[in-house]
Amino acid sequence: MAAAAARDPRAPVARRRRTRTGQGRAGPGRAMEIVHVYTRRRSDFGRPCCFSDRPAEVCVDIQPDPSLAEAFVPRSPVDAPVQHGSDMSEHEVNTERVEVETRGVNHVEGGWPKDINPQELEQTARFRKKVEKEENYINTVVHLGTLMEHCVRQNNAIDIYEEYFGEEEEAELEDESPSAKTINVIRDPNVTKRTATHLSWHPDRCKKLAVAYSSLEFQQKTEDMSLDSYIWDLENPNKPELVLKPSSPLVSLEYNPKDAHVLVGGCYNGQMAYWDTRKGGLPVEVSAVEASHRDPVYGAIWLQSKTGTECFSASTDGQVLWWDIRKLSEPTETLVLDITRQGLLENALGAITLEFEPTMPTKFMVGTEQGIVIACNRKAKTPPEKIAGTYSGHHGPVYALTRNPLYPKIFLTVGDWTARIWSEEAKESSIMWTKYHLSYLTAGCWSTVRPAVFFTTKMDGTLDVWDFLFKQNDPSLSLKICDEPLSSLRLQDNGCIVGCGSKLGTVTLLEISSGLCTLQRNEKNLANAMFERETKREKILEARHREMRLKERTRSEGQDAEAEEILEESPQEALDRAQKEFFEVIEAELQRRARAEAQHLHGKVKKHAEEEAVVQGEESKLPKYEEEDEENVAPKE
Amino acid sequence: MTELENYLFSGIPIRTTLDNSTTVQYAGLLCQLTMKARSTVRDIDPQNDLTFLRIRSKKHEIMVAPDKEYLLIVIQNPCE
Secondary structure: OHHHHOOOOOOOOOEEEEEEEOOOOOOOOOEEEEEEEOOOOHHHOOOOOOOOOOOOOOOOOOOOOHHHHHHOOOOOOOOOOOOOOOOOOOOOOOOOOOOOOOOOOOOOOOOOOOOOOOOOHHHHHHHHHHHHHOHHHHHHHHHHHHHHHHHHHHHHHOOOOOOOOHHHHHHHHHHOOOOEEEEEEEOOOOOOOOEEEEEEEOOOOOOEEEEEEEOOOOOOOOOOOOOOEEEEEOOOOOOOOEEEOOOOOEEEEEEOOOOOOEEEEEEOOOOEEEEEHHHOOOOOEEOOOOOOOOOOEEEEEEOOOOOOOEEEEEEOOOEEEEEEOOEOOOOOEEEEOOOOOOOOOOOOOOEEEEEEOOOOOOEEEEEEOOOEEEEEEOOOOOHHHHEEEEEEOOOOOEEEEEEOOOOOOEEEEEEOOEEEEEEOOOOOOOOEEOOOOOOOEEEEEEOOOOOOEEEEEEOOOEEEEEEOOOOOOOOOEEEEOOOOOEEEEEEOOOOOEEEEEEOOOOEEEEEEOHHHHOOOOOHHHHHHHHHHHHHHHHHHHHHHHHHHHHHHHHHHHOOOHHHHHHHOOOHHHHHHHHHHHHHHHHHHHHHHHHHHHHHHOOOOHHHHHHHHHHHHHHHHHHHHHHHHHHHHHHHHO | OEEEEEEEOOOOEEEEOOOHHHHHHHHHHHHHHHHHHHHHHHHHOOOOOOOOEEEEOOOOEEEEEEOOOEEEEEEEOOOO
């Protein structure tokens, strides 16, 4: 209460109010105000504060009122829970990645006694002869010899590692549920991460992986973003084996299947470059900027040729160019992806993926941004004829396009939210497709071993393995690899190990369980039967559609000319007609309502008069609507 | 199909049927390995001692018979 003495002179009247229930002089059951009031004269306000010490004095003394105690009942025992939980804290520790390097050690002969020089043959020979004459040596050798002979004979008698029951192992594989194991994770060593846009396995032993890194976001390239792409050796995921240094980031990169030292890469700025790994990280030759693509080169594939130096590339600028890497200054051939077959670049579709099967060297396919797959024939005489057919069915860009390695007529496309399987024979639609997923599909490939198994990756970072013979609704195996979108996928030739690249440049290598990468009994026949059946179904549907369209056409040709004109009204006419119909409907409804109300209030005269006013009011609103609509229509015109 | 070598425990080949460089390599490496194996066996049970060491690899089997001073090493190709 001594604090009350330090007053704030700006407050008009300083009051200390404390309310306590059940206590105080007013008695029980009433909120009591304990108030300490002091007053000052108005003229004293605004004066400077002058603090001084003074002894404590009691301002208020509130005595306890024993009579209130009757309002309370003592309670005993009292249950009061007390909890003490020990404080826990959570800590995470992650050890730093250890950089491991492999080095060799050179052996040098040693162990000789000091006086003998190991290089001198005489001395060593003399030492040896001396040792051989020792008795200890002779005894030891005899003893050890018998021991050794026993073991050698054992080995000669029985081979303990012989496979006794090799034929019976196949029966055990049926019940294994599909799974996959991460064997390695390779990260982009740069600070600013780029997307791993393309993966290519080394053709011989698949121990090396070439990864193209670039940032595909529009104009996201920062100053410190490195242009390099790397070749990784799987034994050493910390440090790339070779750094490829193009002049512009690589979007696609492929090993030459004939010559494992040569790689071709398509750059972000449209150029093509090729490397020889024996010659280092700089490209051996780069194509001329004028003759190259105008957009990033999304697909670059090697062709089958005697020289092994031919490749072709596709880009979203609508062109497919053929190159010979010995002379990258200009392409050997060009094709414009114009499906109206006029060869106009303006009409051309942008290519996102390219597909080529070495067993069919004259045909190739291009997946476009517009969702159409174009099948082309390289050997056609005129450029318009090169485009053999189109398959449309995707709503968005076709991100992956691969033929089934065992049934080349069947190919897989991945785009928008589905993956679709097509047959070359069914041109109108895909023969089989997956359901629409929640996230966009980014890449896909067939299994090289099993004809009905394929892999897809999604934008939410999951890898799905589909076994279409087993289950078509859902993937057989769905793995969440990382949180960022996966951008590329590549299977090794053995069908077991798959690499997926993500948006932040992390390449994850997974080993698929053997159930998904070993050919089951009779699988080829079953898969063949399934594809044939679906193709037949599509062909029947196609034929039916054609029939229906033909019927429609003949029917519409047989009608009157007037009817035809009505059908072909302009948008403005359609608008007017729609407006008229709309008002007709409103008027009819209003009249109906008016009649209903008039009947309902038939006896009441007063309301009848009001009613008419209401009806008139509604009708007067109509012209207002019309005016409003005309106002809207006028600016459109 | 066996090759054999005798070694001093310090790693000097006394007698061998292989060429010198291979012998020297086997000498150095197997001596150390035998020492390690022996010390392992004795660490677990001090009364125990290593009598024989066999290493089976894809290509052949290496058998080592250790003694106090000498080692007898035999490399055998398994019979298939």
